[in-house]
Amino acid sequence: MQLVVARVGRAHGIKGEVTVEVRTDEPEVRLAPGAVLATDPASTGPLTIETGRVHSGRLLLRFEGVRDRTAAEALRNTLLIADVDPDEQPEDPDEYYDHQLMDLDVVTKDGDEVGRITEISHLPAQDLFVVERPDGTEVLIPFVEEIVIEIDLDEQRAVIDPPPGLIDDRAEIASSRDSTGEEA
Template identity: 30%
Template sequence: MPAPDADKVLLGQFGAAHGIRGEIKLHSYTEEPLGIADYGPFTLDDGRVIEITSVRIQGENVIARVEGIGDRDAAETLRNRKLFVGRDALPELEEEDDFYHADLVGLTLELADGTPYGTIASVQNFGAGDLIEIEPAPGARTFYLPFTRAIVPTVDIKSGKAVVVPPPETEARPEDGEDEA
């Protein structure tokens, strides 16, 4: 599967087919979930180019129709595909502390004193706010911290770095086999 280039930004991911007429669930990463339809055409992570013709909310899901997809079997070919758009299709960010998730991934993290802390592997939101997934060293087990100003007070996209202030509970963990007090 081709890797997206730096000029592409992930805006969503398809889920399962919905019904028999070609509709499909869509996980939208845009601020307003239905706003994803305002972008496109989209390049999928398998290289296909698609156009979303309509979106609607049903319960807690976004349901999409895609041009040329007319039945359940065709919709299933889109399952789990990621939707990318060119960075130039996105509006300029107005606030100094607003970031596209794609710009945060790969940033080097440092403590306030300059000590290396890891890199941002991904940005996730499981419903309670943005979390950064941190890879402390290449191949090491990752962990999450909240992406808040208190935890990540400084982000410098141009230099490729961010400062992290880990919460106290993440700093001193007993080693395996040691007794906790």
């Protein structure tokens, strides 16, 4: 299975380094020196990581054969793709790889269908599931244990206990209030 693990950003300095937008929970494994990554567009790769370092909170990589700013800038917006064994599991049983969560059905604890996970967004504060609803709209579900109460990989579903308003339509929220504005 192939997974996008990073996107190349702008060149850094004059010796061929680039910034990368990390899209993996394990950059120390997937983006380590010696890693060979496929690319999209395919014409720019494969690329072998020569060095990596963190500078001002950003990961900088240098690839074999990329020796100057011009060559580094030519890689901008290239997606870096790693081969991952689909059966590989994180060490912690409460952690999941993005590919394990993609396409899971999302249901409430009462069994109501919410949608299907189409993307995992890794933000500084927390991760979010981007869930496509049956009507084609999207809803963002914070991936926190208070809301996502169960991940069942065998059944291919995520069970959530959403707080009021997270997935409810505004009309449903309004109709559940009594005349004083308090929730019924």
